[in-house]
Amino acid sequence: MALALLAAGCSRQEAAPVDTAPSTTAPSTGPTTVAQSPTLAAIKRRGRLNCGVHQGLVGFAYTDNRGQWRGFDVDFCRATAAAVLGDANAVRFVPLSAADRFTALNDGRIDVLWRNSSWTMTRDAGEGFVFAGINYYDGQGFLVRRSLNLNSATELTGARVCVQSGSTSQANAADYFRSRGIDYRPVVFDTEEAARDAYDREDCDAFSADISALAAARTVLSNPNAHVILSDVASKEPLGPVVKAGDERWASTVRWTLNALMLAEELGVTREGASDLVKTATDPRIRRLLGAEGDFGPMLGLSKTWAKDAVSAVGNYGEIFERNLGSQSALDLERGLNAQWNARPAGLIYGLPIR
The missing domain is CATH 3.40.190.10 (Periplasmic binding protein-like II)
Known part of the structure; x- marks a missing residue:
């Protein structure tokens, strides 16, 4: 009986490798059909x-x-x-x-x-x-007049800051000042261009947007050299x-x-x-x-x-x-x-x- 059981066990072990069912983890070597766009x-x-x-x-x-x-x-x-x-x-x-x-x-x-x-x-x-x-890779910054002699946006206490509505710029400016306990006055416009023009008319003390956008805006202001982008970066903008x-x-x-x-x-x-x-x-x-x-x-x-x-x-x-x-x-x-x-x-x- 013992010999019969041993022979049966060996028979089962030898039978396993001949299973030809496809493996779900085997890598495919044939062409893959990809849905068209x-x-x-x-x-x-x-x-x-x-x-x-x-x-x-x-x-x-x-x-x-x-x-x-x-x-x-x-x-x-x-x-x-x-x-x-x-x-x-x-x-x-x-x-x-x-x-x-x-x-x-x-x-x-x-x-x-x-x-x-x-x-x-x-x-x-x-x-x-x-x-x-x-x-x-960009970040939000602040454009101000050189005549204000500011070193940082943290000095904009009580300042009027022009931003575009419905944009990350508006939310980022609020987060920046709130996290530092600084009171400021947001002046909100429908477009970035309108915010820039208002800043140029001195309706605002600062203009906040992506740093690349501020660099572009400065080139079209009435006196570009009279303005500077502060070193502060208020956000990450990928x-x-x-x-x-x-x-x-x-x-x-x-x-x-x-x-x-x-x-x-x-x-x-x-x-x-x-x-x-x-x-x-x-x-x-x-x-x-x-x-x-x-x-x-x-x-x-x-x-x-x-x-x-x-x-x-x-x-x-x-x-x-x-x-x-x-x-x-x-x-x-x-x-x-x-x-x-x-x-x-x-x-x-x-x-x-x-x-």
Whole structure:
């Protein structure tokens, strides 16, 4: 009997390995079918990207004296169009106020919002918008007249502070002064431009907004040199592109277009050199980026040269920054947090790997 039981046990142990049922944890080696993006399909049908931008903010989105759209966010719109359609000019720019930018996205009037919008939990988790990344790290500051001889915003006790209503600026200013027990008088306007004009008329003692917006505002004041941005930073403002929820494939397309431009700067791929590097580059990272190796564009429903097309149209991240916000612009902003992660001093710009 003992020998019979032992033989039966061995028989069961030997039978287990021949089970051919598929494992639910085994990695798949075959092609994966990915749902297509309805937004991308609609863009391709109409042959044009509808891109939401600021109504007029120097450095970010504005029209020049020939009526052509220019700016940091505008270039990212063009890069997206180049990646998707192979044509950086296949863009319809839709100027939007802070109040109607998210409504336009929900209503389908725009495909993507590239309009200095802060990534917050309320907008992401509460309202359900999808932020595809961060293209500019900003913070809220305070613009004051040099004649006041102020060293810090903590000296603005009892001051009139111009802010835009319904924006993060209004809430951030309230938090800043409340947390420090400082009494102030908020002077609220429907638009950032109206708040700036009121400050210029001396209806306010200070103007509070994103530091990049304050730098832009100062360039159009009646006497720009009479004003200074205080060193205080009242908040973190991660600005980036926004898309409507429900189309993750489109969010991925916008996300990887942004990352391709960041990665291009890191790898030394420029607007002028991208086409030549497709033929001459030996670095596998550059070859993958430019479409010389792999099928990364087709993963998104794009061409193999999607990233090369984007870089060739507007340049890499650093070129876009310098042309619109940095040393080649009227704003002359330093890279700061928007420097590459491996720069000296280091910043926060970090292109995700294409592999």
